[in-house]
Amino acid sequence: MGKRKKNYFVKHFEQIFVLTVLVSVSIINYYIPYKLAFLNFYYLPILIASYYLGRNQTLSGAILCILWVVIYAYLSPESFFFEQTRSNLFYNIMAWGSFLILAGIILGNAQDNNKQFLKNQIALSKKLAIHLAVSSGLNSEMDFDTLFPLIIHRLTEAMKAERTSLFIIDEENQEMWTKVAEQIGEIRLPLGEGVCGRVAETGETINVKDAWELPYFSKEFDLKYNFRTKSMLCMPITNRAGKRIGIIQVINKLEGEYFNREDQELLQGLVAQVAIALENSFLMDELEVSFESSIRTLSATVDAKHPLTAGHSLRVTEYALMIAREINLDKEEQEIIKYSALLHDIGKIGIHDSVLLKDGPFSPEERAEMNTHPAKTETILEKFHFPARLKTVPFIAACHHEKVNGQGYPEGLKDEQLPLGSKILAVADVFDALTSPREYPKYDGEKKLGFNPMPLAKVVSILKKERGHQFDPNIVDAFLRILPNALELHRGTHFPEEYINKYTETL
Incomplete structure (x- = not known):
């Protein structure tokens, strides 16, 4: 029981602290005969509220404090002044209240900015963690047959998607190809066909809530394998020379109805890493082919x-x-x-x-x-x-x-x-x-x-x-x-x- 109370206190510290200060000031107001000298005590809960609760809540608190004091002054003006007219009293209260509101707004803005900064930092940290998780696997893998499914797995996980497809552009044959499950094997499509074909041909990024609404989306795969493509984000993979070498397609976002702007920015960063990994793999394949060709030539020469x-x-x-x-x-x-x-x-x-x-x-x-x-x-x-x-x-x-x-x-x-x-x-x-x-x-x-x-x-x-x-x-x-x-x-x-x-x- 004691531990539960302690956890509750730590979790709700801000509200408890502000409430305690407000009660304390209220007690002072009640028991001190002349209130004007103690008006500045209201700065304390407002400043604390501005730090812990943000601008909007602070502004509401400041207005409530002002109303509270105005009511007090109206009902018991003698508590606030000696030899001072009622109008002067309210001018003083207005001036004090204005400063109170101003202080709350300034500190509230500072707190809101601080919260937004922390929120952005957390989001950035998460994004960097995702990039690190993806790159740590891709950058160390040179074998294309191993790299291909690894890219699909890492991007599906990072984008929280139901499915990811990777197409490689075959310029010589004007095709693009991908590997699916073993029972389906390799799929080859002409450049320009379907959503990925359009992206391969134009270089544009396509982000839609329902792919079936696109006139160039082919439903053949969905109907054949009892699948329903809804949200889709399709993006070209471009190498360092600016040449399109492939297409990434993520399908059906699991958390939310569609891929938003943040998802698109995240995928753009991940695709840049995929491009580097693919380029390195292609280069390694070329070196392997060249090496093996040299060895075979040498072997044949001896024979x-x-x-x-x-x-x-x-x-x-x-x-x-x-x-x-x-x-x-x-x-x-x-x-x-x-x-x-x-x-x-x-x-x-x-x-x-x-x-x-x-x-x-x-x-x-x-x-x-x-x-x-x-x-x-x-x-x-x-x-x-x-x-x-x-x-x-x-x-x-x-x-x-x-x-x-x-x-x-x-x-x-x-x-x-x-x-x-x-x-x-x-x-x-x-x-x-x-x-x-x-x-x-x-x-x-x-x-x-x-x-x-x-x-x-x-x-x-x-x-x-x-x-x-x-x-x-x-x-x-x-x-x-x-x-x-x-x-x-x-x-x-x-x-x-x-x-x-x-x-x-x-x-």
């Missing part, structure tokens, strides 16, 4: 040194990525495997052409030199400036001839010492080598098998036999599960129809 190895690294990459996806590796691990596979044979540029291009079996010395190419691969790749997320590429690429039993080269590393990526490369590399023509013969143990592609049934038999010896058993099992897809990928090109058919007949 092209001999006609029989052309396309080898690319096929190994495809098989390795199929395995990686089959065992549910994440995107970052898949990216590491991709570049490791593309560059796993780059060390061959350090092998003499007389060995690398030799037609026929290697001598022991030539085999020893050829076996140095994984170590050369690591040496070369360590000089590359890989991004931090790809720092393991040199080591993984260098281990593609290691075996889980420790009998591989160049270091003779065993199972637990080998990264998962190199175990995947080992299977993919051997499969492609055995199913491709080579300038040196293939062997099954000590048995020489010839130079031509090995029958698929035999390749599968070798992979199974080497489970737990040369290869990681789990990787072999995963590869055999994706083998039909791998064969289909190169059916009629690397794998002739009859080559595949001979294998399928044995199943």
